Amino acid sequence: MTARSSASEVFRVFLRLGLTSFGGPIAHLGYFREEFVVRRRWVDEARYVELLAICQFLPGPASSQMGFAIGLLRAGWRGALAAFTAFTLPSALLMLVFAGFAPRLGDEPDRSLVHGLKLVAVCVVAHGVIGMARQMTPDLRRIVIAALGCMLVLWLGTAWSQLVAIGAGAALGAWWCRHVPARNDAPIPVPYGRRVAATLLAIFFAALLLAVLWPSDRPTIAAMAAAFYRAGALVFGGGHVVLPLLQQSLVDTGWMSADTFLAGYGAAQAVPGPMFSIASFLGAELPTGVLPAGSALVAVLAIFLPGFLLLGATLPLWQRVSAMRNAAPTLAGVNAAVVGLLAAALYDPVWTQGVGHWSDVAIVAIGLALLLRLRVGALWVVAWCVAAALLAQPLR
Secondary structure, three states: OOOOOOHHHHHHHHHHHHHHOOOOHHHHHHHHHHHHHHHOOOOOHHHHHHHHHHHHHOOOOHHHHHHHHHHHHHHHHHHHHHHHHHHHHHHHHHHHHHHHHOOOOOOHHHHHHHHHHHHHHHHHHHHHHHHHHHHHOOOHHHHHHHHHHHHHHHHHOOOOHHHHHHHHHHHHHHHHOOOOOOOOOOOOOOOOOHHHHHHHHHHHHHHHHHHHHOOOOOOOHHHHHHHHHHHHHHOOOOHHHHHHHHHHHHOOOOOOOHHHHHHHHHHHOOOOOOHHHHHHHHHHHOOOOOOHHHHHHHHHHHHHHHHHHHHHHHHHHHHHHHOOOOHHHHHHHHHHHHHHHHHHHHHHHHHHHHOOOHHHHHHHHHHHHHHHOOOOOHHHHHHHHHHHHHHHHHHO
16 A cells, blocks of 8 residues: 545545446446546555455445545544545435435436446456456466356355355465465554454444334334345345345335335446445335435435444454464455456346446447456446436437
C-alpha cells in the first residue's frame, strides 16, 4: 500500500464511484479493483483479494465493506466513514427522491435502461475476473482450486456456499500450494488493536440481541431500526439476498404493501451505488411518525452498521493469521477460491439475469473489448451498454 491519504481525498474518490458505479454489488468490486489496484495503486492485487475474501466471508454488503476497509487502511476511521458516506450518499438521496415521487419502473425505455445497466455489470465483472485470475491463479493447481470453488458455489446455490468455497480453498491451498513462497509484504496495517476489535464485536452482538428481541407489532422508528439491523447482520451474499429478509420484516408484518416494496426494488436497480441503499426508500415509505428523511437515514445506518462492526472486529484477527509463518499456501488457496467465487457470480446472477439474446452477447463483447483493449473508463462502457440496449430493444 502506498502513502496514506487524507479523508477528504478518500471522500472525493468514493463520491465519484458512488455516482458512477452501476450494475450491482459484484460489479462494484470490479470498479473498485480498477480504481484502487490498477489506476491509483492504493492496494496491490494480493491485498485487494485478501480484503475481498474477508468481506465475502462476513455477512453484510461486500462491496460497501470493501470500500469501508480501503478507506480505513488509507486514512483511518475518518477515511472509513468518508468512504461509506461518499459511496452511499448519491444512491441514498436518489432513493429518497424516488420515495417522494413514488416512481414505477414499467414502460419500455425504463426496462431497457435497467437491462443496459445489467449488461454493464457483465462487462465490469468479467473484466475484473480476468484481471484477478491473471494474478491469483498463475499455475495449474490454483486454476483447479478456482474451478472447484466456482463449481461448488454453482452446485450448492445458496448464500452460505461462498463460505464453504473459501474454507475449501484454504484447506486445499494449505495442502496443495506449499510451493508458494512466503509473502514479503507486511500484514494488513490495521490502525487499532485487539481491544477495539473486541469492543466492536461486543457491540455487534449486543445490538443484534436487542434487535431480535425488540417488538415488531407496529412500525415505530426503533422497531424499524431493529428490522434493518437484523437484515444487515444476518445476510450473506450481497444486496439482492437481503430482500427476502426485508420483505419478511416489512411486508409480511403489514407495515408496507408488496407493490411499494417491489417499486423500491425496481428503482434500486436503476441507480448507482450499493443495493443496500434501498433502505432509504423503504425507511421513507414506512409510517414511523418521523419525517421521511429522518426515517430513511435511520434505516440506512441500521442496515449497514452490523457489517461494518463485524469487519472492524475481524481485521486485527486476520492480521495475525496472515502474519503466521505457514500462511502463504493457505492464503494462496483462499485467493484462488475467491476468483472462482466471482467467476460463479459472473455466470449467476450477472450473466443469467443480463444476457438473454444474441444482441446482448454482442453488446457485452464490445463493452469488454473497450475495457480490455482500449482501456477506456467505466463511464464509456455505461454509455455504450445503455445506448446499445435502447437501440436493440425492438430485437428482443
